[in-house]
Amino acid sequence: MQFLERLKVNLMTRFAWKKPGPRLAETLVKFEATEEDSSWHLLQGLKQEKDCQKKAKLFQQVLEEFRHAEEFQFLYKEIFAKKLKSLKEERQELFRKTEVWKLYAFCRIGEESAAKRFAHIIEADCEPRMKRVLKRIVADEEGHIEEADVLLDVLPIHEVTAELRRIRLKRFKESWMRMGRHLTGIIGKSLLLGFYFGIGWAFSKTANARFISNRKNLKKEGRELVYESPRIVF
Amino acid sequence: MKVLGLSFDYHDSSAALVVDGSVVAASLEERFSRLKHDANFPKQSIEFCLAKAKIDKDAIDVVAFYENPSKKFGRVLAAALASWPNSAKEFESSMSQWLGKKLWTKTRIASRLGIDPKKVITLDHHTVHAAQAFLSSGFQESAFLVVDAVGEWATTSIGRAYWKDNKPEFQFIRQSEYPNSLGLFYSAFTIFLGFEAMNSECSTMALAAFGKPQYVQKIKKVLLADGNDYKLNQNYLNFHRSLQLPFTKEFTEEFGSPFNGKYSFSSFEKKEASEEEQYYADIAASVQVIFEEAVINLAKEALKKSESKNLVYAGGGALNCVANEKIRKISELEKFYIPNEPGDGGSAVGAALLVSARSGLCSGTRDVYTGDEVEPLTFIDQIETKELKKFRKKGLTSDSPLSYSSKTLSDKDLYVEVAKACFEGKVVGWVQDKAEIGPRALGNRSILFRADRRDLALKVSKAIKDRALFRPYALVMNQNAANQILEESDSCELFEWMQLAIPVKEKMINEVSSGVHIDRTTRPQIAKQKSKIDKLLQEYEKMSGLGCLVNTSFNESGLPIVNSAEEALMQFARTDLDVLVVGNQVIVKEFRC
Ligand SMILES: [Fe+2]
Ligand SMILES: [Fe+2]
Numbered sequence A: 001m002q003f004l005e006r007l008k009v010n011l012m013t014r015f016a017w018k019k020p021g022p023r024l025a026e027t028l029v030k031f032e033a034t035e036e037d038s039s040w041h042l043l044q045g046l047k048q049e050k051d052c053q054k055k056a057k058l059f060q061q062v063l064e065e066f067r068h069a070e071e072f073q074f075l076y077k078e079i080f081a082k083k084l085k086s087l088k089e090e091r092q093e094l095f096r097k098t099e100v101w102k103l104y105a106f107c108r109i110g111e112e113s114a115a116k117r118f119a120h121i122i123e124a125d126c127e128p129r130m131k132r133v134l135k136r137i138v139a140d141e142e143g144h145i146e147e148a149d150v151l152l153d154v155l156p157i158h159e160v161t162a163e164l165r166r167i168r169l170k171r172f173k174e175s176w177m178r179m180g181r182h183l184t185g186i187i188g189k190s191l192l193l194g195f196y197f198g199i200g201w202a203f204s205k206t207a208n209a210r211f212i213s214n215r216k217n218l219k220k221e222g223r224e225l226v227y228e229s230p231r232i233v234f
Numbered sequence B: 001m002k003v004l005g006l007s008f009d010y011h012d013s014s015a016a017l018v019v020d021g022s023v024v025a026a027s028l029e030e031r032f033s034r035l036k037h038d039a040n041f042p043k044q045s046i047e048f049c050l051a052k053a054k055i056d057k058d059a060i061d062v063v064a065f066y067e068n069p070s071k072k073f074g075r076v077l078a079a080a081l082a083s084w085p086n087s088a089k090e091f092e093s094s095m096s097q098w099l100g101k102k103l104w105t106k107t108r109i110a111s112r113l114g115i116d117p118k119k120v121i122t123l124d125h126h127t128v129h130a131a132q133a134f135l136s137s138g139f140q141e142s143a144f145l146v147v148d149a150v151g152e153w154a155t156t157s158i159g160r161a162y163w164k165d166n167k168p169e170f171q172f173i174r175q176s177e178y179p180n181s182l183g184l185f186y187s188a189f190t191i192f193l194g195f196e197a198m199n200s201e202c203s204t205m206a207l208a209a210f211g212k213p214q215y216v217q218k219i220k221k222v223l224l225a226d227g228n229d230y231k232l233n234q235n236y237l238n239f240h241r242s243l244q245l246p247f248t249k250e251f252t253e254e255f256g257s258p259f260n261g262k263y264s265f266s267s268f269e270k271k272e273a274s275e276e277e278q279y280y281a282d283i284a285a286s287v288q289v290i291f292e293e294a295v296i297n298l299a300k301e302a303l304k305k306s307e308s309k310n311l312v313y314a315g316g317g318a319l320n321c322v323a324n325e326k327i328r329k330i331s332e333l334e335k336f337y338i339p340n341e342p343g344d345g346g347s348a349v350g351a352a353l354l355v356s357a358r359s360g361l362c363s364g365t366r367d368v369y370t371g372d373e374v375e376p377l378t379f380i381d382q383i384e385t386k387e388l389k390k391f392r393k394k395g396l397t398s399d400s401p402l403s404y405s406s407k408t409l410s411d412k413d414l415y416v417e418v419a420k421a422c423f424e425g426k427v428v429g430w431v432q433d434k435a436e437i438g439p440r441a442l443g444n445r446s447i448l449f450r451a452d453r454r455d456l457a458l459k460v461s462k463a464i465k466d467r468a469l470f471r472p473y474a475l476v477m478n479q480n481a482a483n484q485i486l487e488e489s490d491s492c493e494l495f496e497w498m499q500l501a502i503p504v505k506e507k508m509i510n511e512v513s514s515g516v517h518i519d520r521t522t523r524p525q526i527a528k529q530k531s532k533i534d535k536l537l538q539e540y541e542k543m544s545g546l547g548c549l550v551n552t553s554f555n556e557s558g559l560p561i562v563n564s565a566e567e568a569l570m571q572f573a574r575t576d577l578d579v580l581v582v583g584n585q586v587i588v589k590e591f592r593c
């Protein structure tokens, strides 16, 4: 897995992250979303956590992850001279309200893999401005790993190890699923384009005609837009 | 009967729970997810609604979705095919979204909630808008007007709403359909002015005040008048290919390229703008005039054809408070109502109310504080304030505090203490009880400060909200102050919910200058008597002689209004906000040991 990851980073750096371009832009948007998402998840943990000391520590971390997201926003603006448009993907449920500690376990894994990945990108010699920001973030993330370990320290070791293993497996599965989705996406795309160029022309006239008379005078025509009563099942 | 209303997949997802005709809970998903205008499935809002009503998903009788996906799919498909063969990319991206997800909304809702698909129904979008306005208006009969970007096909609807056998009827008189859309027309120019569509239409309205409407005739070539109706000239704007970049070659030849930069206009200080900026401001002013003309005509037609003296108004267009005030002035109009959240964010409420009312259950509630409730912060003393210095917003020039101090006060002391802080020129974050649904903070998630100090307005724009200086602030006032400040006022909801731009009396301008726009108007909130914000204003009046403060939504640029105390504390820590009030807890920044 480590080897594959390193290979991926090296390839991406060579072909996409060396110079400003659409792939680099896409990556910055993704990195921004990841940082912002960790800030949000930690905020949810903070709301659930009962211990005031832990709450205060988490609050600091929420702000730090939020700052990381901002760092990518600033970097994007610096490189591409426009505002980064956030991804806004649906938030995933990482833990149940009664099991905040599972969130810390999740963060532990997330921090570790982000720190490793960022370190690889720095090593592979990416765009210099990106490198500068990543260096700053990697230092913080290493601190977060230690903090997550402290938060997890008070729990039974076997439970934590089992949870960490479960999350690692889940992430691994997810990355395969993502690849699968990507592939099906490509097939779907080709089918759609096939349809579009194959028989799209036959419908384009009808479609255009629909836009020519697009005004309804409902009263004059004696028609009313009647609300269909829902079938209510009790 | 328990009806869950839902809206998602476009912008401003939301959920609302109506039990026996009353809204029990409603919230925009963005308030939980912290993603502004979040369009995803409103999972957390649904959980919040069910928890609030203390019911399980199985207790829901009907789930009502705010539009009809298959009808909408027809429109999206037709639009994508209309520009064949030049729309391959757009066709592919919209179809993969629709075929992969959006078209199966009913099944998606059922499977995500784990309920019987038969319980899920989809409604006509403009009927939902009409219902969201009429059913909370309390009117017995009324004309209705709906103006938004686009629903399934409809973009503008006028009609008559009334009660028959204890059930509401919505009789549509006339409808305009895509692409002839006033909303899309306004949004297209919003993009042209350098802002984001479906987000910054208010910036277009604010910018308009700095311009002269000298391009009205020219822009009327884009939106062609057709009696009371209008047609969009597709030689200039083509939405089929992209809602984000609809400008044709003819358009850019006539009007130039979209603005790219930062406007130097300011609502708070004298600033010279470049010729180029002035041009775009003049365009904004002209677009605003055309929009106003169009909605006034539509409102008049709705009143006339429905033979009513009442009007209810909904859809995103109803967020334009300058136009709203002009509609209010129509002489034939007696009663006028706009729901607090007239846009798609409020359509979950509309959908749920509609289904309930059709079953004979409608209580006509108008509560706007239907969101999540705030809880006090327990960890202020544990925060290592000095450590937070590095997370402060970039560019702040002020000192970083050494510590935070927190105290909990009695009700009476609270109002005195906070009024005093405001009087001393502090900027106060004010978080109370349940959050407001809708885009405006109405005194439960607000930032408050003195109205007669423009320097404070500048501080809030630059060091707290990160907001463009040409965007004005609004005023919250008690009835006494309203009588002194506003050219006219009324006790209706329009004045309670900041839905109108009202001229300020000349002699009062200096007293409230930081909440008045360049055109001498303000969007007032006249505080509901005995509400917490009203009590605060009464105390403030004792000190300053005028019960009026500036009230702006508690958020940073790009983020939704804060929902919880923790989010409020984040902004407090990151910015130059001086005081944070959460319920009766007052937190201040200390700069000395
Ligand atoms: Fe981070
Ligand atoms: Fe981190």
Ligand SMILES: [Fe+2]
Pocket: B125, B129, B148, B149, B150, B151, B315, B316, B343, B344
């Ligand atoms: Fe709408």
